[in-house]
Amino acid sequence: MGEPHTSTELATARLREAILSGELPPGEKLHQDRLAELLGISRTPLRAALTTLAQTGLVSYESNRGFFVREFSFSEVTAAFEVRAELEAMACRLAAANMTEEANRHLSELVAEGDLLLAPGVLLAENLGDYRRMNVEFHSTVMKLSGNPWINTFVHSLHNVPAASDRVIMWHNFKVIERSHDDHHRIARALSNGQGERAAAIMREHILYAMELLKLQLKLYPQDFLRMPIPDKPLKGRRPARNRRLTE
Amino acid sequence: MGEPHTSTELATARLREAILSGELPPGEKLHQDRLAELLGISRTPLRAALTTLAQTGLVSYESNRGFFVREFSFSEVTAAFEVRAELEAMACRLAAANMTEEANRHLSELVAEGDLLLAPGVLLAENLGDYRRMNVEFHSTVMKLSGNPWINTFVHSLHNVPAASDRVIMWHNFKVIERSHDDHHRIARALSNGQGERAAAIMREHILYAMELLKLQLKLYPQDFLRMPIPDKPLKGRRPARNRRLTE
DNA sequence: ATTTGCCTTAATGGATACAAAATGACGATA
């Protein structure tokens, strides 16, 4: 949805944000009356929003019992990374056969943009949003170049899994970002050379390494599991009781 | 959803069936008033049903314009097969590491069940439903054994793509079925031997060949594209005008 | 003849009111 201008779409967007940011914690009962009043709308569009979010997988639903913020186990999160790695690797394989002049240029531009943002030797807070946009655009460009729309669809829906999204990156570790962007360089070059398998291998590692980083981060700060909006610096010790079950 | 006992869930199921069976043809406007009356419910649960179907991709939606039966292009259908092949191959790779005694037994049982159903040398009409169930169960068992829930989720949603589902098989060609079931044998054996890559390769071919068959069938009977409920024998020449655009 | 603007009509989006189901508390009973 481009510009949400119906109450339903607005509510959907706000709720998604609230859930991904941890404002609405996992397992929380989504009370229709209260939520509707909170959002200043009636229950009808709210229920519509909850229904779509339920299909997206962000909330769970039981007949006559209501909606709840879905809880994700640790293994589900890592599983999300594994599927993402496979799908985006597949995208590389397919994209290599579809490269055009324009495609090459677009990828090059994105990579160059990243170079610029990293030029200072640190990722400045003011550049963080732009880098994230560039990163998302790079990945989604490759997927679009694959010509297989399902890849994009599914990867997109995996970004709705808390902590499995690109929105989570260890922004405070420059070496990690630098290496990650170097992967982008190599992927773009491999694709432009028609080396699909090679690009796929880099992409797979690119994503699986992000998973390893997440695991590490969670080992260090387990209490923050599943509530990592955009952690430029790690937060500490809130809501310790609630996330126990998530450490599966 | 197990047993639909709310109007919404009932409507969702009925509409899904109506769309996949071609009763509601691609591109058709889904008139809320008329549909609600047709189903004997009010617009509220109908809209809820349409909302979920929109999320699963069976219908499209535009703000203030309404819901339409989604149209799938030829390339989208084949793309669905390709992703399915990749995901189920991945499932094999992972499953090989998780095989237990019980898992082996379950797969063996399914394979044996298939043997029995094919023993007559033809697939009898009365056995068709059972074979289909066995087939679905086999694939979904492998995916569950992978331990990665997303694989099952996504493959399941691909089964909502008309003509990309297991519900479509060339039931009238026994050799094809026999070979397909032989693949099941080999996949089960490879998994039980811990040969994940081998199982994956068979599975990939197993699914991609189904895609080839579909292509062939569509070349022979293009007018039936995207309205193949359970074609035990090919239907002919209905609604010729409507599906033109789908032959991309 | 074609296009533009208005107006009528119809369909969608949302709010409210009502029905049905589940939850929780209380008391009765073993």
Place this chain on the structure above:
DNA sequence: TATCGTCATTTTGTATCCATTAAGGCAAAT
């Protein structure tokens, strides 16, 4: 004391009604 059943309350699910927006037709103007 623990357990079961009943009843009151809360919350969900659905129907109906109203508001708002899009669609279509007609007429006027270029």
